[in-house]
Amino acid sequence: MAELTSLVIVVDDDAHLREALGNLFRSVGMRVELFGSTSALLDRPATVTAASCLVLDIRLPGVSGLDFQNQLANLGNNIPIIFMTGHGDVPMSVRAMKAGAIDFLTKPFRDQDMLDAVSNALVLDRARRTSDGELSALVKRYESLTSREREVIALVTSGLMNKQIAGELGVSEITVKIHRGHVMEKMGVRTLAELVKKYETILPRLKR
Structure with missing residues (x-):
């Protein structure tokens, strides 16, 4: 029924x-x-x-x-x-x-x-x-990121290493690691693979 x-x-x-x-x-x-x-x-x-x-x-x-x-x-x-x-x-x-x-x-x-x-x-x-x-819940998680954390998630999921991201943003590698940790926590993921998958899932929504 x-x-x-x-x-x-x-x-x-x-x-x-x-x-x-x-x-x-x-x-x-x-x-x-x-x-x-x-x-x-x-x-x-x-x-x-x-x-x-x-x-x-x-x-x-x-x-x-x-x-x-x-x-x-x-x-x-x-x-x-x-x-x-x-x-x-x-x-x-x-x-x-x-x-x-x-x-x-x-x-x-x-x-x-x-x-x-x-x-x-x-x-x-x-x-x-x-x-x-x-998907809406995932977008809200992304929206909780700071502008710098959004830059980090974009660079991390593009395949860059922490050292490369640090050079790209003009910050120390330690700072990148801290931001990356915050990104992982706020997005509710434990691995890079999970982060990439979730980011790619919401990307079309973010581009609207």
Whole structure:
């Protein structure tokens, strides 16, 4: 059974199908929010703290499901998407999957197929949220470094020895060792290999 905190957001202009899906997901302990259009969904508060996924009809009034997928991507919203269509349009399916959709179900679909797709999407979103949380914590550790310690971590992880770093910064080798020790402690690592790995993990975030 899914965690009670899991949230499934359904967007479909067919009221009967919306309600049927709502009942299906609630029957296995999931929270559900139902919308008749993407514009209605955009009016809801943006923050979702629980593992969640979006079950989205591909043909909707106004903004289509595929266009909405692009909008979410541009906003940096990585919620897993499961598309539904009554048309079995293969090019649409390919486009949706290439753009990151988790699954693509042709109406009418079996309840179990939908539940399986949603369960998979929630597992992926839960893993993503855990990874994002760990990355944010690591960035905070980096932000606790002084400007000199940030210079040291950049030089250490580039492969320079303490003596070379000392020459680069115009300080003594002992001073470099002290800074290096502080860097290791603040970043929560014990080895150079761990430091390099964590620094490379957060580097893309630091360059934004």
